Amino acid sequence: MDTFVCVARVLGVALLVSGCTGSPEPGVVSPSPTASASAPSPGADPWDGPVTADVEVVAQELPVPWGMAPLPGERFLVTMRDDVTLAVVHPSGDVEPVAASGGVQELADQTVADGEGGLLGVAVDPEDTGPLFTVFLYRTGEQDNAVLRAELDLDGMVLRDLTTVLDGIPKSSNHNGGRIALGPDGYLYVATGDAGDTANAQDPESLGGKILRVTPDGEPAPGNPDEGSPVWSSGHRNVQGLGWDASGRMFASEFGQDQLDELNVIEPGGNYGWPEVEGPGEGGDQSGFTDPVAWWPTSEASPSGIAVTEEAVYLASLRGERLWRVPLLGEPSAVADGESQGFGEPHALLEGEFGRLRAVHAVPDGELYVLTNNTDGRGEPRTEDGRPVDDRLLRVRLTPPE
Template sequence: MKKSYALSLLAVLMTAGCSSAADEPLLSSQTQPAGHGQQPSAQPVETAVPETAEASDAAVAEPEVVAANLQVPWSIAKAGDILYLTERPGTIVKIEDGTVDRQEVQLAKELATASEAGLLGLVLDPDFAGSGLAYAYYTYTDSSGQFNRIVTLRHDNGIWNEEELLLDKLPSGSVHHGGRLALGPDGKLYATAGDAGDRDIAQDTGSLGGKILRLNTDGSVPEDNPFTDSYVYSYGHRNAQGLVWTGDGVLYASEHGQSSHDEVNEIEAGLNYGWPVIEGDEAREGMVTPLFTSGSDHTWAPSGMAYSEGVLYTAALRGTAILAFDLETGEEREAITGYGRIRDVMIDGDMLYFVSNNTDGRGNPQDGDDKLYRVPLPAL
């Protein structure tokens, strides 16, 4: 049995990093010109030189800082020993051999960054090391309004260029963009699309808002999707922001409720997850009740997810924690606290990586925020 260690000491050390602000971030800028994200802040991105303590069964492992001074980081990706992080203002940070490089992203449309918008999800193609191919989700503005889109990016000589449009005109507004991308074990590209503040579209299978979407990596509709000629994989979602599969191929998603009633769901093709008709532990025939919910008096604002040995690790923004959901026992606990708002989490081998989101306009940023951390899984 894997030993588990509480990290309550971290809350004492880093309480100032916590925030009870609303569950979604704000940015003051409205738009950024195509291909020109926000320039680096006065403090450059930098790595920390952590003090490494001897590991022991009695020790509490404190997360190490991998990179600091990040600008509203959103998604973590990894290829070999190299880490890549999207930043909502429109850049991608590369971390290799202790060197951190903020790289330009050339987009075909004018990036929108107001409120919760911006450069969001990123997933690297399995052949990224050879091809430089990645998939991205971003918000843009043009003469017809504001939308989200899914595109391919090509990484070459330290610059990311938008190459192919896979899916366009996803609903967008001041809130609820969804934005998470993930490649499934079936080789398909999955995306979370929020309801964009228009709650009724979540129940409309003719709309792509309030859904989990499934597409081929060339942008076409998979023939085995549950609705004919539709990208819709599941519906009735308010603002899902996390996607992860277990080793046996079961898909789970995290979802923001309305002020509370946050959810972790097991996702199956074609099912209705209830929003806005039901939420939290409410039930109705033909609609799915979540495996885990925050209840009516507590808010997680869950975002990115990772999985290991029967446990779903979920980043929580307003919950200011990494939550651990045990799929066997049904128990939920705070695995990591004391680092403020947490946007994404990723597991690589025996290490868990996570990024804070205290600079998103609803946090309480401390010196060096935002940061990428890592911690050994056995310490959790």
């Protein structure tokens, strides 16, 4: 696919700053004027100013894509939520389905695609070079959400040896979480939702409304806050984005309900406040809840997947139909007086250009890959010359201001 679109946008829209006392006003944080000496001063984002986003359509007509994981050779393994299928997308734009037999058939037999549920997240062991790859998948079943492990043979384009490694995650037609990722420590991180029952998020016995940390076999990982428990953090409504910076600092995106969506820095044992708090809460960390480092009105974000680069965190937004960029200025500290240290002013990219954005992945050369999600029942699928084009995998090259 050679379609190429050049989008030039000015990233300088001022946004409201939310306070941390009383009811927060819709908005996003700005850098603190008392940022530590190790961090650049506020406004020192080297990309502050007009940024050019060159967008290439790599592949299109993907049916409700949800998760993507990189493979060698600039390829991606993509999950299709409702069809319960997988495909390898090549840099040429070719979409090669994994055979609908063996492990894929087993997966389809136990997956229930209902509302926001179905075949969701995917992760591939980055140590594998092929043609055999260890793959982890997150699916919604009849009774629960579960994480499964399988072997992908790219020579035969088959999935086999499907094994459940973690089950019992609450399911519903919404708030299923679903993002999974292998962290820099080699353990598997699993983002779950509250499954529509807000009590799950604060219940230490429930796997819902949590970020979980487990071994590749699904056992609680060594060093978890509570030995023998897979729970890494709690108090989440619906996490769908996980990522780490070069220092190992962990980030997660979270859907709010009616007011504010969040970007959080995740600490082991942290409680992020749901359902008591949406966005920053009164009392901040003194309440026992950890405040987000950035937040937005739900109409401007509804963030799903995220990508973390050396210079920013990028959030793919569904309802907001844009790619948010939150600059990284240095080491963060707790939010104080309504302002976040170590983060620059968020800016929007691709606003309204490609509709709903589900996932984003950064590659070492600085490019971003973005999955659109307009065929999920909540978007407006695009057409060109009367032919459907959605959903699409986009390659985005960002050029900072000169």
